Amino acid sequence: MLKPQTSPTRELVNLDGLWQFAVDPGTPHTLWQATLDTTLEAAVPASYNDLFADPAIRDHVGWVWYQRTVRVPRGWAGERVFVRLDAATHEGVVYVNDTKVAEHVGGYTPFEADITDVVTAGQEFRLTVGVNNELTNTTIPPGSITVTDDGGRKQDYLHDFYNYAGLARSVWLYSAPAVRVTDLTVMTDVDGATGVVGFDVETTGADTVQVTLRDVEGTVVGSAEGIAGVVRIDDVKLWQPGAAYLYTLTAQAVVGGEVVDEYTLPIGVRTIEVRGMQFLINGEPFYFTGFGKHEDTAVRGKGHDNAYLVHDFQLMDWIGANSFRTSHYPYAEEVMEFADRHGIVVIDEVGAVGLNLAMGGGIFGGQTKLTFAPENINDDTQATHAQAIRELVDRDKNHPSVVMWSITNEPASNEPGAREYFEPLVNLTRELDATRPVTFVNVMFANHEADLIADLFDVICLNRYYGWYVDSGDLAAAEQKLEAELIGWQEKFARPLIMTEYGADTVAGYHSIYDAPFTEEYQTSFLDMYHRVHDRVEAMIGEQVWNFADFQTKNGFARVDGNKKGVFTRDRKPKAAAHALRARWTGLKK
Numbered sequence: 038m039l040k041p042q043t044s045p046t047r048e049l050v051n052l053d054g055l056w057q058f059a060v061d062p063g064t065p066h067t068l069w070q071a072t073l074d075t076t077l078e079a080a081v082p083a084s085y086n087d088l089f090a091d092p093a094i095r096d097h098v099g100w101v102w103y104q105r106t107v108r109v110p111r112g113w114a115g116e117r118v119f120v121r122l123d124a125a126t127h128e129g130v131v132y133v134n135d136t137k138v139a140e141h142v143g144g145y146t147p148f149e150a151d152i153t154d155v156v157t158a159g160q161e162f163r164l165t166v167g168v169n170n171e172l173t174n175t176t177i178p179p180g181s182i183t184v185t186d187d188g189g190r191k192q193d194y195l196h197d198f199y200n201y202a203g204l205a206r207s208v209w210l211y212s213a214p215a216v217r218v219t220d221l222t223v224m225t226d227v228d229g230a231t232g233v234v235g236f237d238v239e240t241t242g243a244d245t246v247q248v249t250l251r252d253v254e255g256t257v258v259g260s261a262e263g264i265a266g267v268v269r270i271d272d273v274k275l276w277q278p279g280a281a282y283l284y285t286l287t288a289q290a291v292v293g294g295e296v297v298d299e300y301t302l303p304i305g306v307r308t309i310e311v312r313g314m315q316f317l318i319n320g321e322p323f324y325f326t327g328f329g330k331h332e333d334t335a336v337r338g339k340g341h342d343n344a345y346l347v348h349d350f351q352l353m354d355w356i357g358a359n360s361f362r363t364s365h366y367p368y369a370e371e372v373m374e375f376a377d378r379h380g381i382v383v384i385d386e387v388g389a390v391g392l393n394l395a396m397g398g399g400i401f402g403g404q405t406k407l408t409f410a411p412e413n414i415n416d417d418t419q420a421t422h423a424q425a426i427r428e429l430v431d432r433d434k435n436h437p438s439v440v441m442w443s444i445t446n447e448p449a450s451n452e453p454g455a456r457e458y459f460e461p462l463v464n465l466t467r468e469l470d471a472t473r474p475v476t477f478v479n480v481m482f483a484n485h486e487a488d489l490i491a492d493l494f495d496v497i498c499l500n501r502y503y504g505w506y507v508d509s510g511d512l513a514a515a516e517q518k519l520e521a522e523l524i525g526w527q528e529k530f531a532r533p534l535i536m537t538e539y540g541a542d543t544v545a546g547y548h549s550i551y552d553a554p555f556t557e558e559y560q561t562s563f564l565d566m567y568h569r570v571h572d573r574v575e576a577m578i579g580e581q582v583w584n585f586a587d588f589q590t591k592n593g594f595a596r597v598d599g600n601k602k603g604v605f606t607r608d609r610k611p612k613a614a615a616h617a618l619r620a621r622w623t624g625l626k627k
């Protein structure tokens with residue numbers, strides 16, 4: 038789905054701001070028809086959970102309602118009018134006055150509706166958005182809901198980040214012509230000094246499409262006509278990690294010789310290849326440094342915030358990071374575009390987190406059950422998962438920063454049923470995009486001997502906590518076990534390995550001269566130990582520390598106001614390890 042934009046044929050109105058807000062008293066939802074009888078207002082974009090001083094709102098399980106009035110610009114008569122939500126976490130329903138115009142499941146990908154027939158240019162309408170935060174065994178990510186003795190509903194889930202919900206990304210009203218560009222796919226390659234840009238355009242009935250490529254100065258470097266084809270760029274400037282270069286591709290829909298619509302996409306020309314145990318970007322071996330991140334800040338929850346966007350990327354640059362993983366769900370499109378413009382490499386992850394063993398034992402009935410059993414993670418979950426993959430690839434396929442798809446974090450890949458569950462999803466991802474490698478993120482209990490799916494993937498990502506959850510405080514024992522396991526993966530699979538999580542909870546300002554977990558010194562020594570091992574294992578092609586910053590989680594005895602494995606605090610102050618990482622990663626860059 039194309040991100041809305043202004044162009045000579047399109048207009049865009051941002052609907053962010055304060056919306057009326059109410060919690061739905063029941064399920065199925067009831068409030069959509071009314072003008073919300075509420076004094077509450079919620080900021081958009083923001084998760085609603087931490088905005089209010091009310092635990093009943095924070096812990097609510099079910100639907101909430103957002104409402105505002107919107108005026109359609111009077112100049113839009115004759116145009117198609119759309120409402121577009123960048124995300125509604127985890128399920129959204131949209132009403133224009135009393136008409137339902139859109140429904141969408143999946144909390145981190147956009148959806149839109151053509152509302153032309155129910156609005157009038159120059160007139161106001163009531164826009165109501167219902168958002169549901171429920172997670173079940175058929176949602177991605179999964180969860181379970183229990184009914185408490187007093188009839189209340191309680192949400193449980195296995196992933197280690199707070200279940201923030203609401204309208205955490207922007208909402209838009211936009212106009213576009215009836216005959217327009219509806220999708221664009223670019224695939225880039227390099228032939229000597231020539232860039233090869235393959236394109237595919239979908240329209241609603243254009244006679245033809247005129248494609249023009251421009252460089253950063255605006256000079257035309259190539260063009261083509263048709264709904265699919267190739268444009269070649271002489272002396273191409275490549276999109277490189279740390280040195281982004283973006284051309285713009287303009288697609289014009291033509292009817293009867295007239296241009297009726299125009300859409301412009303920034304594109305980067307680069308190649309990606311997995312060869313043996315190497316990951317090549319533009320033919321050069323690439324070593325990933327950086328973080329698993331979260332969309333997480335105080336008060337906003339997962340609300341997208343451009344100030345934090347800029348600051349986080351500044352801190353990543355300061356520390357020498359060249360990459361990050363969108364753990365554990367697709368991030369706001371603004372983040373992906375920023376990465377494109379600034380040459381940051383992204384492992385793009387689907388929101389499939391928490392599909393692991395404890396799911397069977399922990400939250401589906403309290404007994405040990407297999408995760409991939411029909412009553413737990415089942416065919417319906419897999420169908421939701423497949424749809425989440427489709428929507429992620431559809432949204433992010435044109436970002437040069439995205440070099441790999443991660444289709445799940447830490448599933449029970451050692452369990453019967455795992456292969457049957459994942460093999461079709463890997464195949465689907467490859468069918469959707471043949472240009473990028475596919476990976477998954479392996480959990481510690483499914484090591485190289487126990488795992489049943491790793492051979493399906495091009496690159497194997499590992500989350501390891503030797504020295505934290507295992508051998509806590511004993512870095513010497515941890516070092517031996519870590520190295521032995523990495524060598525085990527290398528010998529068995531002979532393909533690239535990335536350490537996508539390694540980290541230790543660290544309380545900023547807590548110190549010791551001993552190897553004492555939770556101190557700033559321990560976090561530094563822990564990371565140093567991993568780095569020694571990474572440098573000794575040939576298949577290691579990257580290291581992404583868990584986590585960039587401290588983040589909020591659900592309550593639990595192992596979490597003190599959230600997860601403290603951040604190298605930065607939640608308000609982005611460096612812990613001591615930040616300086617050590619900076620020394621290593623800026624050194625690796627030379």
Ligand code: GCB
Nearest residue numbers: 197446447500538583600602
């Ligand atoms: C993991 C998970 C991540 C957690 C982390 C931790 O393996 O992938 O979501 O936050 O461990 O800190 O326990």
